[in-house]
Structures are given as structure tokens and as C-alpha cells.
Amino acid sequence: MAEYRVPIKYAFPLFTKHNSTDYLIKHDQIRVSDIWAFWQYIIGRYVKKYAGEKDFLLTLIEQARYFYETAEKAPIKSQPLLYYYSFLNLVKVVINVNTLTTYGTGYNYNHGIEACNIKKKDKLQNLSVGIKSLLLPSGTRPKPGKLPDLSVAYTFMKQMGDNFPCPPVFNLNIVDMLKACVGIHRTYSETNNEKEVYIRLGTLDLCREGKTLRCKYEVLDCDANICAQLTATGYNIVQDVAEDGTSHFKWIEEWTMSSYRETKLDYYMLAERLKTKGIWYYTDGNNYRTFISTSPLHISTESIIYNLMFFFGSITRYHPYMFDNLLTDQQMWLISEFLRTQPKQFLHAVTSRTIESAVLNPFPSNDML
Numbered sequence: 001m002a003e004y005r006v007p008i009k010y011a012f013p014l015f016t017k018h019n020s021t022d023y024l025i026k027h028d029q030i031r032v033s034d035i036w037a038f039w040q041y042i043i044g045r046y047v048k049k050y051a052g053e054k055d056f057l058l059t060l061i062e063q064a065r066y067f068y069e070t071a072e073k074a075p076i077k078s079q080p081l082l083y084y085y086s087f088l089n090l091v092k093v094v095i096n097v098n099t100l101t102t103y104g105t106g107y108n109y110n111h112g113i114e115a116c117n118i119k120k121k122d123k124l125q126n127l128s129v130g131i132k133s134l135l136l137p138s139g140t141r142p143k144p145g146k147l148p149d150l151s152v153a154y155t156f157m158k159q160m161g162d163n164f165p166c167p168p169v170f171n172l173n174i175v176d177m178l179k180a181c182v183g184i185h186r187t188y189s190e191t192n193n194e195k196e197v198y199i200r201l202g203t204l205d206l207c208r209e210g211k212t213l214r215c216k217y218e219v220l221d222c223d224a225n226i227c228a229q230l231t232a233t234g235y236n237i238v239q240d241v242a243e244d245g246t247s248h249f250k251w252i253e254e255w256t257m258s259s260y261r262e263t264k265l266d267y268y269m270l271a272e273r274l275k276t277k278g279i280w281y282y283t284d285g286n287n288y289r290t291f292i293s294t295s296p297l298h299i300s301t302e303s304i305i306y307n308l309m310f311f312f313g314s315i316t317r318y319h320p321y322m323f324d325n326l327l328t329d330q331q332m333w334l335i336s337e338f339l340r341t342q343p344k345q346f347l348h349a350v351t352s353r354t355i356e357s358a359v360l361n362p363f364p365s366n367d368m369l
Contacts, residue, residue: 013271080312112151285361
């Protein structure tokens with residue numbers, strides 16, 4: 001049966017959602033100069049369609065913006081806590097918009113995340129944060145007159161596609177997350193003299209053969225050794241030999257459709273298959289670069305940035321005098337890179353995930369001539 005190319009749409013595969021987001025944006029990408037004003041627009045459209053609590057959500061965005069802009073001007077050791085408060089308020093909005101049925105003011109929003117007890121002689125590599133899936137013992141209900149608790153961190157991570165065990169607390173090591181943060185991974189690898197675990201993806205082809213929807217990603221700078229590592233991690237990597245004799249490695253995933261015509265649900269299901277195997281990305285503001293990884297830690301970039309900001313914010317809040325003792329010089333530089341680059345990555349990523357459209361920087365005026 002012949003194979004035909006199909007159009008790449010619905011922001012496939014990074015931001016594809018199961019539900020229609022046409023009421024927000026009808027394009028696969030949008031250029032935004034003021035992301036906070038854009039969120040006010042998102043809230044307005046969401047409230048109009050799903051009857052959310054507009055004043056509540058707008059207040060959260062106003063607080064998120066204030067903390068973010070204050071953090072940008074603050075000394076480096078004060079930035080994490082301010083950025084975390086910004087992210088916390090933004091994530092509350094994201095959780096509401098993504099559910100389609102608002103939580104609103106009917107819940108008590110709990111951090112749902114806790115930092116380990118830090119002692120003077122602790123080293124960064126031994127520290128972690130814990131994600132709490134349940135805030136009350138299983139089977140119990142809130143006391144009469146008390147709002148039910150909502151674990152913000154757990155709910156957010158599940159919406160970002162993260163699947164992890166559900167004990168009372170799921171621990172994530174801080175150094176493991178720093179290493180897995182794709183936006184600073186190269187810096188981490190160079191400062192720690194370790195081999196990079198992210199492999200960049202190139203050209204994407206989407207094809208249909210009968211009822212099979214097939215995604216083909218070119219794997220850049222791949223060799224037999226990297227291919228073996230990726231295969232061991234769960235990726236379907238095949239070697240393709242072109243007519244000119246050149247060899248290319250490709251990551252191929254498939255989804256069996258219910259009919260011979262692809263639907264939005266088919267795009268979503270295939271995208272979910274890719275995300276389950278592991279696909280990461282970051283943006284320079286003009287486009288999104290995609291990666292796969294040989295690392296066993298398959299946590300979304302959004303969740304990694306959020307949890308790391310909580311951890312370093314906790315040090316700022318509870319142990320400010322331990323900042324210098326806890327971090328080596330190279331770790332301090334790594335955190336500086338993290339704080340300079342990843343907050344904007346977080347804003348772009350969670351917004352793109354919410355609206356099913358890649359958020360990019362606006363073109364300079366001379367590029368639009």
C-alpha cells in the first residue's frame with residue numbers, strides 16, 4: 001500500500017491536545033511581545049466559553065507578572081523565590097484552563113511539593129524535592145466547611161504529561177533534574193565533564209499508509225553506539241540508506257487509525273506516543289528545537305523548571321545563609337545560567353502547551369518589511 005505525506009498541524013507533536021483550542025488560537029504558532037497581556041486574552045476567551053471565574057484568574061496573572069518582573073531586577077540569590085511565586089500563580093491559571101471545567105475558588109491550592117530537610121554538611125547531589133499526590137490520607141474527606149485541597153505540583157505535572165509512581169511522596173533528585181533540564185544541559189555537561197544525553201532531532205515527516213499514521217524524525221549526529229543506547233531506552237530507531245548511499249538514522253513511531261482519513265484525535269494519539277517515549281524541546285524565540293534522550297529521567301522540561309525553582313526558592317526563604325555553603329563555584333554558575341535562561345523558557349512552554357500553539361518572539365520591524 002502506498003505511503004502519502006500528510007500535513008503537520010495541531011502544533012504536532014509538541015503541543016497537540018485532545019480537545020479543540022480554536023476558541024483561543026487557530027494557528028500552529030503565534031508571535032507575542034507581551035505574554036502577560038496575552039494571558040489576559042486567554043483568560044477572557046476561556047471564561048467566555050467555560051464560565052470560569054474571571055476576577056480570580058486575572059488576579060493570579062497580575063500577581064504572576066508582578067513577581068516575575070520583580071525577580072528579573074532582583075539579586076541572584078533572591079530570584080528563585082520570586083520566580084517560584086510567579087510560576088505558582090501562573091500554574092494555578094494553567095491548571096484551570098487545561099481542565100475545561102474550572103477549579104476556581106472552590107479549592108484550597110496547596111503547593112503539593114516539599115523540599116527535604118537541609119543540613120549544614122549536605123551536598124546538592126544528596127538533596128531532593130517530594131511531590132505529594134494526595135494531601136489527605138486515602139479515603140478521607142475534608143472537614144465540614146473546609147475546602148478540598150488541590151496539590152498544585154502534582155496536578156500540573158500530570159497535565160504536562162508526566163507519569164510517575166503515586167506513593168504519598170514521589171522524590172526527585174535535584175542534580176538529576178539539573179542534568180535533565182534541556183535548556184542548560186550542555187552547560188551542565190561541560191562543567192561536570194560528562195557526556196551529553198540529549199540528541200537533537202532534525203526534519204519531521206508525517207505519513208499515512210492505509211490506516212497507519214506514521215511519524216519519522218531524523219536523528220542528527222547519530223551513530224551505531226547512540227542508536228543502541230536510544231533503542232535500549234525504548235525508541236524505535238532505524239537506519240535509512242538513501243539512493244546516494246548516505247546513511248541516516250530515523251526515529252519512527254506509528255498509530256493505527258480507525259479510518260482511512262486522519263483526525264485530530266489521531267494526531268493527538270500519535271503525539272502522546274512520542275511523548276511517552278520522551279521528546280524535549282527549547283526555544284530561542286524564533287523556533288523550537290526538539291530532542292530525545294538516553295537519560296532514564298523522563299520528566300517534562302516544564303516540571304523540571306518548576307520543581308527546581310521551588311527548591312532554590314526554599315533555600316532563599318528558609319536557609320539564605322546556606323546558599324554559598326551548599327553550592328560549589330561551578331554549581332553557582334550553573335544556577336546563574338538556569339535563572340537567566342529558564343524562566344522565559346517556562347513561560348513560553350506552559351503557554352504553548354495551554355493554547356496548542358507555539359509561542360514565539362515577535363519579528364523585529366525591519367524583518368517584516
